[in-house]
Structure formats: C-alpha cells, structure tokens
Amino acid sequence: xxxxxxxxxxxxxxxxxxxxxxxxxxxxxxxxxxxxxxxxxxxxxxxxxxxxxxxxxxxxxxxxxxxxxxxxxxxxxxxxxxxxxxxxxxxxxxxxxxxxxxxxxxxxxxxxxxxxxxxxxxxxxxxxxxxxxxxxxxxxxxxxxxxxxxxxxxxxxxxxxxxxxxxxxxxxxxxxxxxxxxxxxxxxxxxxxxxxxxxxxxxxxxxxxxxxxxxxxxxxxxxxxxxxxxxxxxxxxxxxxxxxxxxxxx
Amino acid sequence: xxxxxxxxxxxxxxxxxxxxxxxxxxxxxxxxxxxxxxxxxxxxxxxxxxxxxxxxxxxxxxxxxxxxxxxxxxxxxxxxxxxxxxxxxxxxxxxxxxxxxxxxxxxxxxxxxxxxxxxxxxxxxxxxxxxxxxxxxxxxxxxxxxxxxxxxxxxxxxxxxxxxxxxxxxxxxxxxxxxxxxxxxxxxxxxxxxxxxxxxxxxxxxxxxxxxxxxxxxxxxxxxxxxxxxxxxxxxxxxxxxxxxxxxxx
DNA sequence: CGTTTATTTGAGACAACTCAAGTTGCGTGG
DNA sequence: CCACGCAACTTGAGTTGTCTCAAATAAACG
Numbered sequence: 001x002x003x004x005x006x007x008x009x010x011x012x013x014x015x016x017x018x019x020x021x022x023x024x025x026x027x028x029x030x031x032x033x034x035x036x037x038x039x040x041x042x043x044x045x046x047x048x049x050x051x052x053x054x055x056x057x058x059x060x061x062x063x064x065x066x067x068x069x070x071x072x073x074x075x076x077x078x079x080x081x082x083x084x085x086x087x088x089x090x091x092x093x094x095x096x097x098x099x100x101x102x103x104x105x106x107x108x109x110x111x112x113x114x115x116x117x118x119x120x121x122x123x124x125x126x127x128x129x130x131x132x133x134x135x136x137x138x139x140x141x142x143x144x145x146x147x148x149x150x151x152x153x154x155x156x157x158x159x160x161x162x163x164x165x166x167x168x169x170x171x172x173x174x175x176x177x178x179x180x181x182x183x184x185x186x187x188x189x190x191x192x193x194x195x196x197x198x199x200x201x202x203x204x205x206x207x208x209x210x211x212x213x214x215x216x217x218x219x220x221x222x223x224x225x226x227x228x229x230x231x232x233x234x235x236x237x238x239x240x241x242x243x244x245x246x247x248x249x250x
Numbered sequence: 251x252x253x254x255x256x257x258x259x260x261x262x263x264x265x266x267x268x269x270x271x272x273x274x275x276x277x278x279x280x281x282x283x284x285x286x287x288x289x290x291x292x293x294x295x296x297x298x299x300x301x302x303x304x305x306x307x308x309x310x311x312x313x314x315x316x317x318x319x320x321x322x323x324x325x326x327x328x329x330x331x332x333x334x335x336x337x338x339x340x341x342x343x344x345x346x347x348x349x350x351x352x353x354x355x356x357x358x359x360x361x362x363x364x365x366x367x368x369x370x371x372x373x374x375x376x377x378x379x380x381x382x383x384x385x386x387x388x389x390x391x392x393x394x395x396x397x398x399x400x401x402x403x404x405x406x407x408x409x410x411x412x413x414x415x416x417x418x419x420x421x422x423x424x425x426x427x428x429x430x431x432x433x434x435x436x437x438x439x440x441x442x443x444x445x446x447x448x449x450x451x452x453x454x455x456x457x458x459x460x461x462x463x464x465x466x467x468x469x470x471x472x473x474x475x476x477x478x479x480x481x482x483x484x485x486x487x488x489x490x491x492x493x494x495x496x497x498x499x500x
Numbered sequence: 501c502g503t504t505t506a507t508t509t510g511a512g513a514c515a516a517c518t519c520a521a522g523t524t525g526c527g528t529g530g
Numbered sequence: 531c532c533a534c535g536c537a538a539c540t541t542g543a544g545t546t547g548t549c550t551c552a553a554a555t556a557a558a559c560g
Contacts, residue, residue: 165412209417467509
C-alpha cells in the first residue's frame with residue numbers, strides 16, 4: 001500500500017546511526033545518475049533533503065502508491081525499477097514509464113497521485129513527506145527551479161513516447177523503446193548494454209499500445225536475429241547497430 | 251521567422267502609449283482562461299511581467315519559431331490558435347498540441363526551442379525576452395512555482411495524448427481528441443461548443459498518428475451522423491452525448 | 501481565372517488484432 | 531523431491547481496420 005512500505009533488512013539500516021550513514025552513501029550513488037534529480041542539487045541542498053528523508057524498500061511486485069490516492073509522500077528512486085501507469089476511463093491500463101535510480105516520483109504540488117507505481121524488482125527509495133518537501137521548496141528557490149527543470153525533462157520524455165506511439169509498425173516501435181531503455185540503464189562500467197531487470201511483456205505492450213502477442217512475436221524476431229538476448233535477470237543488447245537500423249526503418 | 255514577427259495594425263497599437271494600454275487589457279482578457287499561465291499570478295506579478303512584455307501578432311500560416319533555433323523569447327498566447335510540432339529523426343512530423351489563449355509557449359530554461367509553432371489563424375501574443383523572464387523568475391519565487399505547476403499541467407496533457415495514441419480504433423481516438431479540443435475552446439458564453447478556427451485535417455492526422463484519409467473518413471462519418479458540423483470558420487459540436495459515447499467505445 | 505493546396509472517394513494489400521490453445525517457468529505445499 | 535497451480539510467455543489461424551496508392555473534386559489565393 002501507499003502509506004507504509006516497511007524498511008527491510010536488505011542492508012541492515014534500522015538503527016538511527018546506520019540509517020543516516022546509509023543516507024549519505026545513497027546521495028553519493030544518486031549523483032552518478034545523469035538525469036537524476038539529486039544530481040542537480042548542491043551539497044547543501046542535498047543535506048537539507050537528507051534531513052527530512054526516510055529510506056524505504058519495496059519488494060518486487062508490490063505497489064508503492066496508487067493513482068487517485070491522497071499524496072502524502074514523494075520519492076526518489078535509489079535502486080531498482082518500477083513501472084508507472086494510469087488507469088484510463090475505458091479501463092485500459094497505460095504504462096507511462098519505467099522509473100530508475102535518480103528519478104523523482106510524484107509532483108510535490110499535486111494533492112493526489114497522478115499515477116500508480118509498482119516495483120519490478122526489489123526497490124530502494126528515499127521517501128519525503130510531501131509537506132516537508134513543499135516547505136523546503138519554499139525556502140530554497142534553487143530546489144524549485146530544479147523541480148521545474150526535471151518536470152520539463154519528463155515532458156520531453158513524454159513527447160518522445162508520443163512520437164513512439166505514432167509509429168504504425170511494431171518493429172521500429174519496439175526497437176526505439178528498447179534503445180531508450182538500454183540507454184537509460186547504461187552505466188559507464190557495463191559494456192555491452194544491459195537492462196538489469198525482467199520487464200514483463202504485458203508492461204511493454206501497455207507502454208507501446210500493442211497486444212502481448214505482437215510484443216512477443218516482435219521480441220522473438222529480435223532474439224532469433226541475435227540482436228538482443230533474454231535472460232532471467234533481464235535483457236542484453238547484442239547488436240546496437242542493427243537495433244538502430246530497425247529503429248529508423250519507419 | 252523566429253526573431254521578429256512584426257506588430258501588425260490589427261488594433262492600432264504601435265505608439266508607446268497605446269502599446270501599454272493594450273497590454274493591461276490583454277492581461278484582463280487572459281485572466282478569464284481557466285488554464286492560463288497569467289491566471290495563476292497576482293496583480294503585482296502581472297505588472298512585473300507587463301513591464302518586460304512586447305505585443306506581437308502573427309498572420310495565419312506564418313511560423314512563430316522553429317525547433318532547434320536558439321531560444322531568444324518565450325510567449326503567452328493572447329488570441330488565436332497555433333499548432334506546435336516536432337520533426338522526428340525519421341522525417342515524420344509529430345503535432346504535439348494546439349496552443350490557445352493563456353498558454354505559455356516554450357520553457358524559459360531551455361536554450362533551444364523544443365518545438366516549432368505556426369499560426370492556424372491570426373494570432374496575438376505577449377512576447378518576453380527569455381533573459382528578462384529568467385531574471386523575473388529568479389527574483390519572484392512565486393513565478394517559479396507557477397512555472398513548475400504549468401509545466402506539470404502540460405505533462406498531464408501529454409499523458410492524455412499518450413493514452414489517445416494507444417487507442418487502436420480511429421473513431422474513439424478522433425472523438426476523444428475533438429472532445430478535448432472543444433472543451434479547451436469552451437467559453438462560458440458560447441453554447442453549443444465550438445472550435446473557432448479551421449484545423450487542417452493533416453494536422454489532426456499528425457497529432458493522432460493516422461493518415462489524412464482516415465481522418466477524413468472518420469470526420470465525414472461524424473458529420474453524416476450529425477454529431478459535428480464543419481464550417482469555414484471552424485467546427486461546431488452538435489451532439490455532445492453521442493460524441494462522448496463514441497469516445498468511450500474503445 | 502489559372503495555380504496551388506486541401507479535401508474527398510475508391511479498391512486492394514498487409515500488418516496487427518482477436519480468439520483460442522498450448523507451453524514454460526516458478527513458487528507452494530504435500 | 532515431485533505434483534500442483536498460477537502467471538507469464540508462446541504459437542497458430544482467421545478477421546479486420548487502417549494504410550497505400552491513385553485519382554477526382556473542391557476550396558483558397560493571387
């Protein structure tokens with residue numbers, strides 16, 4: 001449920017002392033992210049945020065929060081991946097994105113959650129009481145402009161998704177989606193590129209506006225042609241060049 | 251071109267005296283808009299903005315600015331309608347929205363224009379030098395939070411478009427699009443609802459990710475069934491209930 | 501009044517959808 | 531350790547709706 005994901009002893013951090021120690025390490029990690037919210041902040045601002053943050057973990061398949069609920073908290077993802085989705089009026093589920101380390105979840109000024117979020121694997125987050133976060137925004141205009149900028153970044157990504165969905169053909173759609181996901185998961189150290197979690201085909205289908213069957217057949221073709229490979233832990237990119245060609249094939 | 255749309259004598263406002271008089275009337279008008287940027291501002295903030303604003307008009311079919319150009323200005327639409335679009339890597343044109351009175355065009359922190367904008371009819375705008383706008387944002391945190399909020403509103407609209415594009419069938423897509431456009435054009439005084447400008451079918455096609463032919467056939471059916479009617483000046487909504495039914499028909 | 505641009509209509513191909521039936525993988529409990 | 535059950539994935543065959551291509555008409559503009 002939304003209000004109380006319990007901190008699990010993934011990295012023994014339950015005593016106040018360890019708790020804070022964990023926190024600063026967390027910020028260090030988040031800094032590595034290129035698009036992360038925290039990466040835009042000064043040390044001083046990060047210290048202010050750390051003061052009001054709580055660490056929470058969420059097991060795979062659990063729901064962090066639901067669309068429409070009162071927004072008590074906002075989150076920054078530290079580790080793992082979540083699917084973000086909305087339920088449409090006609091009952092369809094629209095996956096609007098996949099959140100990774102460094103991403104801010106929920107907009108602090110919104111009084112209700114705009115979307116739902118489920119963990120795709122074991123997830124580790126920084127939680128902020130929305131009111132605390134708002135207070136900080138009021139005191140720190142720098143934080144406020146960082147918020148405006150990352151919201152605009154999200155808008156840019158949403159427009160990218162719009163362009164994706166306008167594609168008629170399944171293959172370039174899939175290729176563009178995979179490329180973006182691979183790139184957003186890319187770490188300087190890991191080569192070749194890999195997506196470290198197993199993303200259900202149903203989620204991809206609801207992201208791309210296709211059926212599971214079409215997603216499956218399209219991915220099967222990519223695997224057969226040795227462009228990607230699937231494993232228990234996630235996806236590996238075998239042939240970037242060919243995937244790019246397919247992405248641009250229109 | 252982007253840099254200098256010339257003020258035309260639609261409402262003789264070229265002398266400094268008339269120029270300012272026009273301006274305050276403009277703000278009064280914008281306040282009526284529910285989603286308008288200016289409607290979120292205090293009188294004091296509007297006065298500050300008015301100090302650095304210039305009135306510009308743009309003839310039908312002219313381009314206000316182009317994607318990728320250096321962003322010298324931002325705009326608030328006062329009157330008329332524009333189409334906003336991006337050119338994708340594969341050459342496709344993606345229409346990302348239709349701007350109306352009260353809408354802010356371009357994100358002040360972006361150094362290059364994210365999209366292009368063309369007038370669909372005669373358009374009247376408030377122009378701000380981006381640097382002036384940024385200076386004001388720095389001095390007025392309230393303005394900054396207004397910017398964050400309207401950027402988030404745009405994100406919400408983008409997600410609505412995402413849900414639209416995921417639809418497989420042309421009819422509900424069209425119906426949902428038209429409903430949203432009718433509603434965003436709605437004025438308390440005008441009943442029944444009407445879209446006061448002629449939106450080219452090619453633009454609708456590039457918004458919904460369909461071909462002109464399909465757009466045409468789908469609209470023709472709506473007209474034949476007396477749900478909407480087309481005129482030189484725009485579109486009229488004849489049967490809201492039926493249009494809603496079609497929109498939800500999946 | 502001719503030229504350009506936008507809209508309309510038709511016929512056929514094709515790719516994704518639907519429905520229906522397997523298969524695989526994985527956690528649970530006997 | 532195996533049997534079971536559930537959920538995710540896979541495969542097949544037929545349907546359908548949009549796209550494609552091509553051409554005619556209508557409207558807009560100078």
